[in-house]
Amino acid sequence: MRRALICGISGQDGAYLARLLLDKGYEVWGTSRDAQASSFANLARLGILDRVRTVSMATNDFRSVLQAITQSAPDEIYNLAGQSSVGLSFDQPAETLESIATGTLNLLEVIRFLGAKVRFYNAGSSECFGDIGAGAADENAHFHPRSPYAVAKSTAHWLVDNYRSAYGLFACTGILFNHESPLRPTRFVTRKIVRAAVRISRGATEKLTLGDMGIQRDWGWSPEYVDAMWRMLQTDRPEDFVIATGESNSLEEFVAAAFAEIGLDWREHVVQDPKLFRPSEIRYNCGNADKARRILAWTAQKKMRDVVGEMVRHELEADGTVI
Numbered sequence: 001m002r003r004a005l006i007c008g009i010s011g012q013d014g015a016y017l018a019r020l021l022l023d024k025g026y027e028v029w030g031t032s033r034d035a036q037a038s039s040f041a042n043l044a045r046l047g048i049l050d051r052v053r054t055v056s057m058a059t060n061d062f063r064s065v066l067q068a069i070t071q072s073a074p075d076e077i078y079n080l081a082g083q084s085s086v087g088l089s090f091d092q093p094a095e096t097l098e099s100i101a102t103g104t105l106n107l108l109e110v111i112r113f114l115g116a117k118v119r120f121y122n123a124g125s126s127e128c129f130g131d132i133g134a135g136a137a138d139e140n141a142h143f144h145p146r147s148p149y150a151v152a153k154s155t156a157h158w159l160v161d162n163y164r165s166a167y168g169l170f171a172c173t174g175i176l177f178n179h180e181s182p183l184r185p186t187r188f189v190t191r192k193i194v195r196a197a198v199r200i201s202r203g204a205t206e207k208l209t210l211g212d213m214g215i216q217r218d219w220g221w222s223p224e225y226v227d228a229m230w231r232m233l234q235t236d237r238p239e240d241f242v243i244a245t246g247e248s249n250s251l252e253e254f255v256a257a258a259f260a261e262i263g264l265d266w267r268e269h270v271v272q273d274p275k276l277f278r279p280s281e282i283r284y285n286c287g288n289a290d291k292a293r294r295i296l297a298w299t300a301q302k303k304m305r306d307v308v309g310e311m312v313r314h315e316l317e318a319d320g321t322v323i
């Protein structure tokens with residue numbers, strides 16, 4: 001039986017990836033900073049909590065990384081750990097850099113130190129590209145990070161690249177564009193919108209306050225994106241891949257679609273507040289996942305409107321479980 005270690009299993013992607021790997025017959029181990037205190041609510045929502053082995057690990061602490069990897073002896077490691085909010089990274093730049101950059105370095109160093117025959121996936125981010133202006137970014141696009149989060153992800157990206165070429169590690173980075181689901185916390189804009197729209201449809205009189213609604217993003221569906229992560233580790237040669245839908249929409253279009261899904265006109269319920277604007281912003285991004293299509297046989301099936309539909313449906317039906 002193949003064994004996988006998912007670092008950061010309590011988040012959206014960690015939970016969906018755990019479900020995917022269990023379905024494929026893997027023994028799944030997952031880490032969180034304090035496995036005893038963590039509720040692993042997302043694993044519970046997917047109904048897989050009792051099928052996953054959990055272990056405490058702080059990626060910024062070499063010793064704890066060494067212990068977790070030695071204990072679980074994985075064939076595959078997925079690094080999804082670290083501070084994941086771009087917005088929060090402006091307020092917690094040091095924590096963001098440490099959890100992402102030092103965290104990735106520790107994982108690579110432990111693999112190298114142990115000489116472990118393990119395949120390593122690193123969660124990269126389209127944030128590294130910055131504002132691409134027009135068109136769609138592929139694996140050859142330059143990095144122009146515009147937030148502490150993006151700087152940290154860029155550092156981790158180049159560490160993986162370096163350890164792959166210097167030490168021959170089977171290590172790759174998935175450069176994922178935005179990907180959403182009902183498991184997204186409301187700190188991220190899609191779930192914030194969907195949750196408010198559903199509350200309003202049920203009679204709440206609140207206004208939904210958002211930041212810059214003019215930004216454009218390539219929004220995909222998280223359960224499909226974790227499948228791409230797994231595919232990256234099944235190839236003959238470790239490489240980096242852009243994972244995206246190839247379609248970009250404005251936040252205003254996302255909002256309009258979410259409210260329309262429940263028969264409401266967003267203009268009556270949404271206000272924009274410059275206080276929520278970021279110190280520096282990516283106005284437009286879009287990804288070209290052609291390499292993933294060719295080599296991994298992976299293509300995004302759900303585009304922005306499908307994502308909105310799924311998220312609204314789940315929010316309306318929300319009884320704690322997620323299908």
Ligand SMILES: C[C@H]1O[C@H](OP(=O)(O)OP(=O)(O)OC[C@H]2O[C@@H](n3cnc4c(=O)[nH]c(N)nc43)[C@H](O)[C@@H]2O)[C@@H](O)[C@@H](O)C1=O
Nearest residue numbers: 084086125126127176177178187188189190210211212215
């Ligand atoms: C690829 C990348 O994807 C995600 O990062 P993100 O794009 O920053 O995600 P978000 O949902 O926080 O913001 C999307 C956009 O929406 C704008 N926006 C407007 N008004 C609000 C607002 O009220 N809240 C939030 N959160 N954003 C707002 C905000 O300024 C930004 O332009 C993470 O998974 C990250 O880990 C990752 O790697």
